[in-house]
Amino acid sequence: MQAVSDASVLCVDIGIFAHNEAETIGALVANLAEQTLFDRADIDPLVWVMANGCSDDTVAAAETARAALPEPLRDRIRIVDLAQGGKSRTVQRFIHAQARDQAGILGFMDADIVLPEPETLSHMVEALRTRPELQVFVSRPVKDVTHFDLDVGRVTRLIASGGDGLTNYRKSICGQLYMMRSRMARQIALPAGLPVEDGFVRALVLTDLFSAPEDFTRIDGDPAVFHVYTSIRGIGELLHHQTRLVIGSAINAALYGFFNREGLRGAALHDYLMTEAQQEDWLNHRVTTELPRRPFGYVPFSFATNRVTTFLRRDKRTAKGFVMTAIGSGMDLLVYIRASLRMWRGQGVGFW
Known part of the structure; x- marks a missing residue:
């Protein structure tokens, strides 16, 4: 892929990580058309839909959604069909094999989120562009039950309210959506099979690959910059999710x-x-x-x-x-x- 000749234009590559997300990937691709990031003359964005280990119609759904977009935006979306699944492997490939060499910022996004505000991606890029101390800018995760005031029953509402306040999202990395300076990202490599990649990435970013004490000025967010994700609906799903997080952290x-x-x-x-x-x-x-x-x-x-x-x-x-x-x-x-x-x-x- 050829480099952009205008040095004032910032290249931004965004990886969307999709494993059996046929039901959600189309809506997210369509959602990108509302993001003002793709209308800016000073930014050259490219989106990589990284379908990995899919046994459903994720790739076909992504292709259909892309085909429905206006041509300028359609040309900014690439769909990659990877036989082997696993988010750590896919993030590793996005950083070191897929993203353009000239990209100054890399974005990381799950395929099952919603971006209600059109300025979200643009704000995230701008934060990294204007704040030299930052290496990562994060999006605030908001549960769909809360944001859309869904009528989902007492159990789901109880689950939705249970985890709030345990972590400071502005100093954490939620793998659902964040952006990072490419120079930092390319220093990072993820072991194959790693169950929880965002905590590993956070540790490497805060310590500059364990070469210095933790520096929390390297990561930040803004309450106005958020995304919506599907809240866990049942006890079994909650146990599975939490078990994965604990295993990954251990x-x-x-x-x-x-x-x-x-x-x-x-x-x-x-x-x-x-x-x-x-x-x-x-x-x-x-x-x-x-x-x-x-x-x-x-x-x-x-x-x-x-x-x-x-x-x-x-x-x-x-x-x-x-x-x-x-x-x-x-x-x-x-x-x-x-x-x-x-x-x-x-x-x-x-x-x-």
Whole structure:
């Protein structure tokens, strides 16, 4: 792909990661037509729909949606059909094989979100363009149950209200939608089979690949910049989702310990992640070697107690907050047990 000749034009490549998203990818592609990013003369955007390991009609749905777009926008969308699934593998390919060399900013987007505001992507690019201290700009995740005031029943509403406030989204990376300076992104490599890639990316960004202390000025967001995602609808889906997150966090923590022990940081860590960590059996071998770890076994017990700790640190504690914390903590303990059992059975790596 040829470079853009005008140096004042910023190239932005956005990867949309789609695994069996035939029901949602068409709406998101159509949604892009409303984004003002594609109307700006000072930005040259290109979107890559990274369909990976799909067994449904994701690719066909994306092609149909693209064909319905106006020609200028249609030409800015590429659809890639990858046989092998897995988000970490797909993000790795987007960064290091698919995105244009001249892209100054890379965007990362899930295929099942909605962008209600037309300025969302433009604002995200502009934040990185005008704030040199930033490496990543994040979008605020908003549940569809809340944003659209959906009538979904008590259980779903209870689930939707259970996780709010546990993390500061402006200093986290939600893999559903964020943008990063390409120079930073290309320093990052993701091990094949990594269950939770956004936490791994965040750790590398904050520490410049573990070569410096965490610098939280590198990541930020804005409450006005948000996306809407489908809230979990049932207990079974919630258990599956939370188990994946806990397993991913436990694996990430084990890898960080290994990197530190081996003195892998900066350029040396990048080279290692681009070579050894790309082997299909590397992550499983590392996890087997690093875990279980005394005294917490496979999963640090803090994952089961984080909600209580957060509640106790609050200046204001309400009766409703106490009830929600108690219910959530019970669920956290169950998830902790399920995650530990899966890790014990060797089912952690690649858990989707």
